[in-house]
Amino acid sequence: MTKKQLKRVDIILSPYSVSPYQVLINTVKRSKDEVIKEMINSGLRGRGGAGFPTGLKWKLASEQISDEKYIICNADEGEPGTFKDRKILSEVPRKVFSGMAIAGWATNSTKGVVYLRREYKYMVADLEKEIEVFNNKAKEIGLDFSINIFLGAGAYVCGEETALIESMEGKRGEPRNKPPYPIQNGFKGKPTIVGNVETFASASMVCRYGADEYVKFGTNDQHGSKLFSISGDSPKEGVHELELGMSIEDFVHEFGDGDTKAVQVGGVAGFCVPRKHFKTTIIGEGQTTGGATMIFNSTRSMYHVLHNYLDFFVEESCGQCTPCRVGTQQLLKGIEAVKLGEKEPEYLEQLIKLSQTMKVASKCGLGQSVANSFASIVTNFKEEMIY
Amino acid sequence: MSVNLKIDGINVSVEKGSTILDAAKKINIKIPTLCHHEDLCVAGNCRVCIVEVEGKNKLEASCATPAEEGMIIKTNTPKIRNARKDIISLLVSEHNTQCTTCYRSTNCELQALSSEHNIDHERFLSVLKPHTKIDKSSWSIEKDDSKCVRCQRCVRTCAELQHVNALTVSGKGKEMKISTFLNLPFSDVVCTNCGQCITHCPTGALTERRYFDEVWEAIGDPTKHVVVNTAPSVRVALGEMLGMPVGTRVTGKMVTALKKMGIDAVLDTDFTADLTIIEEGHELLTRLKSVLVDGDTSVKLPMMTSCSPGWVKFIEHMYPEYLGHLSSCKSPQQMFGALTKTYYAEKNNINPKDIVSIAIMPCAAKKFEANRPEMRDSGYQDIDAGLTTRELGHMIKQAGLNFAELEDTKYDSFMGDSTGAAVIFGATGGVMEAALRTAYEVVTGREVPFKNLNILPVRGLEGIKEATIKIEGCLPAWSFLEGAELKIAVAHGLINARQIMDMIVAGECPYHFIEVMACPGGCIGGGGQPIPTNNEIRLKRIKAIYDEDEGMPIRKSHENPEVTKIYADFLEKPLGHTSHKLLHTKYRKRNRY
Ligand SMILES: Cc1cc2nc3c(=O)[nH]c(=O)nc-3n(C[C@H](O)[C@H](O)[C@H](O)COP(=O)(O)O)c2cc1C
Ligand code: SF4
Ligand code: SF4
Ligand code: SF4
Ligand code: SF4
Ligand code: FES
Numbered sequence: 002m003t004k005k006q007l008k009r010v011d012i013i014l015s016p017y018s019v020s021p022y023q024v025l026i027n028t029v030k031r032s033k034d035e036v037i038k039e040m041i042n043s044g045l046r047g048r049g050g051a052g053f054p055t056g057l058k059w060k061l062a063s064e065q066i067s068d069e070k071y072i073i074c075n076a077d078e079g080e081p082g083t084f085k086d087r088k089i090l091s092e093v094p095r096k097v098f099s100g101m102a103i104a105g106w107a108t109n110s111t112k113g114v115v116y117l118r119r120e121y122k123y124m125v126a127d128l129e130k131e132i133e134v135f136n137n138k139a140k141e142i143g144l145d146f147s148i149n150i151f152l153g154a155g156a157y158v159c160g161e162e163t164a165l166i167e168s169m170e171g172k173r174g175e176p177r178n179k180p181p182y183p184i185q186n187g188f189k190g191k192p193t194i195v196g197n198v199e200t201f202a203s204a205s206m207v208c209r210y211g212a213d214e215y216v217k218f219g220t221n222d223q224h225g226s227k228l229f230s231i232s233g234d235s236p237k238e239g240v241h242e243l244e245l246g247m248s249i250e251d252f253v254h255e256f257g258d259g260d261t262k263a264v265q266v267g268g269v270a271g272f273c274v275p276r277k278h279f280k281t282t283i284i285g286e287g288q289t290t291g292g293a294t295m296i297f298n299s300t301r302s303m304y305h306v307l308h309n310y311l312d313f314f315v316e317e318s319c320g321q322c323t324p325c326r327v328g329t330q331q332l333l334k335g336i337e338a339v340k341l342g343e344k345e346p347e348y349l350e351q352l353i354k355l356s357q358t359m360k361v362a363s364k365c366g367l368g369q370s371v372a373n374s375f376a377s378i379v380t381n382f383k384e385e386m387i388y
Numbered sequence: 389m390s391v392n393l394k395i396d397g398i399n400v401s402v403e404k405g406s407t408i409l410d411a412a413k414k415i416n417i418k419i420p421t422l423c424h425h426e427d428l429c430v431a432g433n434c435r436v437c438i439v440e441v442e443g444k445n446k447l448e449a450s451c452a453t454p455a456e457e458g459m460i461i462k463t464n465t466p467k468i469r470n471a472r473k474d475i476i477s478l479l480v481s482e483h484n485t486q487c488t489t490c491y492r493s494t495n496c497e498l499q500a501l502s503s504e505h506n507i508d509h510e511r512f513l514s515v516l517k518p519h520t521k522i523d524k525s526s527w528s529i530e531k532d533d534s535k536c537v538r539c540q541r542c543v544r545t546c547a548e549l550q551h552v553n554a555l556t557v558s559g560k561g562k563e564m565k566i567s568t569f570l571n572l573p574f575s576d577v578v579c580t581n582c583g584q585c586i587t588h589c590p591t592g593a594l595t596e597r598r599y600f601d602e603v604w605e606a607i608g609d610p611t612k613h614v615v616v617n618t619a620p621s622v623r624v625a626l627g628e629m630l631g632m633p634v635g636t637r638v639t640g641k642m643v644t645a646l647k648k649m650g651i652d653a654v655l656d657t658d659f660t661a662d663l664t665i666i667e668e669g670h671e672l673l674t675r676l677k678s679v680l681v682d683g684d685t686s687v688k689l690p691m692m693t694s695c696s697p698g699w700v701k702f703i704e705h706m707y708p709e710y711l712g713h714l715s716s717c718k719s720p721q722q723m724f725g726a727l728t729k730t731y732y733a734e735k736n737n738i739n740p741k742d743i744v745s746i747a748i749m750p751c752a753a754k755k756f757e758a759n760r761p762e763m764r765d766s767g768y769q770d771i772d773a774g775l776t777t778r779e780l781g782h783m784i785k786q787a788g789l790n791f792a793e794l795e796d797t798k799y800d801s802f803m804g805d806s807t808g809a810a811v812i813f814g815a816t817g818g819v820m821e822a823a824l825r826t827a828y829e830v831v832t833g834r835e836v837p838f839k840n841l842n843i844l845p846v847r848g849l850e851g852i853k854e855a856t857i858k859i860e861g862c863l864p865a866w867s868f869l870e871g872a873e874l875k876i877a878v879a880h881g882l883i884n885a886r887q888i889m890d891m892i893v894a895g896e897c898p899y900h901f902i903e904v905m906a907c908p909g910g911c912i913g914g915g916g917q918p919i920p921t922n923n924e925i926r927l928k929r930i931k932a933i934y935d936e937d938e939g940m941p942i943r944k945s946h947e948n949p950e951v952t953k954i955y956a957d958f959l960e961k962p963l964g965h966t967s968h969k970l971l972h973t974k975y976r977k978r979n980r981y
Pocket of ligand 4: 529545546550552553554555578579580581582583584585586
């Protein structure tokens with residue numbers, strides 16, 4: 002395979018094409034099966050973190066028999082260093098609503114909800130205006146689908162799809178046991194598609210370009226484009242849209258400050274990649290695809306980086322399951338103890354094992370993902386942990 | 389429909405919808421659990437019950453994962469053992485591991501897990517929160533957060549079984565804890581004191597407030613005359629506290645033990661249970677007459693029983709407009725207390741101020757009830773202390789008695805005579821059955837038309853039971869009831885009581901008389917009973933209760949000779965002046981929140 006030069010692109014955030022909702026209007030004239038197939042062929046994966054194939058999710062939802070189904074747009078965006086969903090919703094909300102409406106149409110759902118992060122409350126007025134435009138348009142073209150906003154509960158874990166549903170039902174935002182998955186038993190017990198803001202925007206882009214064109218973005222393994230929220234030691238902090246499949250080396254070349262020693266890919270739930278692995282690591286491959294990417298240069302203490310992450314997890318764990326509630330506290334207290342010399346450096350091995358237990362035994366993605374950053378930082382920057 | 393799977397190499401077939409844990413149980417594979425409880429919905433939060441499912445890297449919580457066709461499960465691999473050891477160690481690391489001074493020691497699920505898995509205290513650092521205060525504000529319940537494993541069994545119990553929702557989860561992350569409404573002291577929140585949260589708690593985080601030290605003090609005081617009354621359901625459960633199989637009847641041994649402990653008079657709450665039947669039965673008949681004959685609209689039907697103090701407090705909080713439906717009869721415990729310091733004192737020539745009156749109950753709510761300010765009709769606090777079956781078990785151990793070897797002794801007299809009708813008060817449906825045995829006979833002069841006096845439709849664990857009894861051949865005084873169909877219902881567990889109340893509120897309640905017990909299964913499943921309690925155990929205790937009934941020479945309350953005697957010597961007649969003063973009470977409206 003010849004190496005393809007991957008570059009910045011402008012698909013999602015580009016201004017609207019000719020007339021608003023033209024993509025939606027064209028799409029709902031086609032057959033539903035065909036559109037779902039198109040979505041599967043596009044290879045689009047969810048942009049909310051878990052990376053589940055979007056087409057398959059729609060297909061499963063369409064096969065559910067129910068008098069009511071829901072389409073929920075997950076705009077909880079609680080991950081530190083991420084602000085891409087906010088950007089999409091403020092700049093191109095119609096792409097998101099189109100994607101939701103197409104999903105609704107394809108799966109026979111008539112109700113859409115945007116679950117908006119509480120901190121984004123200031124956007125509600127503008128979004129409501131846009132939603133009114135959408136709802137009118139839907140009526141005009143005879144599409145039985147309407148959208149509402151639901152203001153989030155204000156905790157990171159509420160971005161987890163089942164906790165999100167619990168919170169929409171007026172309960173405490175705690176993740177549920179899976180299965181059943183939201184597709185089977187979601188909001189009010191009805192089949193529910195929960196999708197990320199960017200996923201819905203990308204879905205409408207797939208419909209606009211067609212799968213064949215869409216897969217030309219990216220590499221053979223990863224198709225399409227994706228927004229990255231870049232923060233840390235970068236002269237180009239902000240949201241950038243990139244083709245998928247870029248190596249970290251190319252990425253650092255483009256966004257680093259020339260002194261990059263590590264890149265955290267996939268946000269706090271993702272992995273920390275040290276310089277020696279830049280060449281061989283592809284952003285988003287086999288990892289979480291959440292959009293936050295943090296660049297660290299040689300002045301950073303990785304101990305402090307990890308300490309901050311763990312502070313975050315200790316706070317944001319919902320606290321219901323043992324491995325995550327207590328495990329996060331142990332990891333934090335443990336690295337402090339090693340740093341202070343109260344525990345032998347070997348204790349770090351015990352902690353890495355504990356993080357692996359959290360990965361396999363926690364109830365939801367939050368506890369399961371702590372090991373990613375923990376093990377990668379502790380393993381790659383062991384000296385910084387001890388001295 | 390059934391699904392087939394393989395667990396540790398053994399094929400098993402279970403109903404669709406069963407969990408992996410259910411399937412394992414079926415083939416006698418024991419997977420350790422903590423947050424799981426048979427009575428409650430699935431939580432899946434402790435993660436102790438993890439298993440390996442072939443093809444998955446993650447471990448699955450067996451209590452929360454549905455069994456699926458073709459699954460291949462392993463329950464004991466290095467990966468599981470390591471993770472489980474980590475998880476139990478984590479629980480221990482946030483725990484106040486003072487087992488030596490803990491009330492639940494040797495009866496604690498965390499302690500058992502920790503000891504089975506040989507947990508090394510040094511594996512992790514302690515993250516126990518310093519300075520947690522024990523909430524001792526309630527008469528009935530003590531809450532010690534430092535012993536809590538956050539399994540949420542209490543939260544689910546209070547919501548699902550009792551529909552009270554006194555407990556919730558508050559905070560997240562390391563601040564997550566089990567909290568009362570607004571984190572107020574237990575005494576200030578809407579709580580029925582039923583104690584079901586205690587019997588469903590795996591650890592010492594929730595316990596009843598203990599009063600046995602005060603009782604020992606009184607026993608040791610030569611100027612005090614200590615009188616004990618023991619509730620019907622205690623005799624079929626106490627054995628469990630002392631190493632005997634579930635369902636063992638220990639009535640005689642219990643009396644012996646109490647005497648050996650130095651109690652001056654060991655009496656039977658059954659006596660006032662029988663008295664309750666007479667008073668409450670007459671109250672029902674009087675109400676029926678007022679409504680059916682006199683058309684008095686101030687008299688409420690259906691009449692509901694009032695012997696369960698958790699239920700009484702529930703209706704005071706939740707349905708205060710409907711207090712008129714409650715029978716005005718005090719509970720047998722409180723009748724006993726009021727009579728101990730009047731009738732009993734008089735007959736035995738003891739100054740009531742020197743009497744210490746103690747009730748041994750299956751119940752946590754009885755502690756609160758004993759301390760209600762209105763329960764002083766004798767001129768003194770009628771019951772000085774209410775102890776649970778569990779506390780009595782502890783006291784017997786403290787006294788160094790070899791319980792299993794004790795001979796049987798009869799209750800002291802008087803107020804020690806019992807009937808089968810009183811014994812069955814301990815099981816759901818028992819009060820109803822006892823009331824019918826008496827009321828039917830009062831009205832018709834004939835025995836209730838059920839084989840062997842056993843009114844089977846009101847027995848068993850169904851949440852709401854109902855029956856209709858046609859009244860025929862009335863005695864002249866009750867001719868207004870001729871041909872009437874008496875409709876009755878029995879509810880246990882406050883969630884079921886609420887269903888009945890909602891029928892009343894909607895004006896759609898067809899019943900005349902309803903028995904309600906706050907605890908699932910009735911008193912045999914009470915909040916003061918030995919732990920664990922689940923349906924299997926409830927059924928065994930219930931069976932013991934009915935066996936005890938069948939073995940009694942007298943099985944109808946109105947035939948209790950001491951009851952006849954107290955009316956002749958002291959009370960005059962049912963619902964008479966003295967009865968009203970000592971045996972009946974009023975209720976009060978309480979806050980809904
Ligand atoms: C702790 C936690 C937080 C999450 N937060 C978000 C979020 O803010 N936005 C989001 O889209 N997905 C979030 N997710 C992922 C969702 O559970 C879910 O997988 C996603 O919304 C599905 O959409 P997608 O298929 O389009 O990715 C979170 C997951 C976890 C475990
Ligand atoms: S893993 Fe953490 S956030 Fe998820 S359910 Fe468990 S405690 Fe809650
Ligand atoms: S609750 Fe259990 S583990 Fe905790 S101190 Fe008491 S007996 Fe020990
Ligand atoms: S005693 Fe009963 S009502 Fe009170 S918190 Fe416990 S379960 Fe709820
Ligand atoms: S108080 Fe008891 S039942 Fe409630 S969460 Fe804590 S340990 Fe579990
Ligand atoms: S017993 Fe299964 S998770 Fe607690």
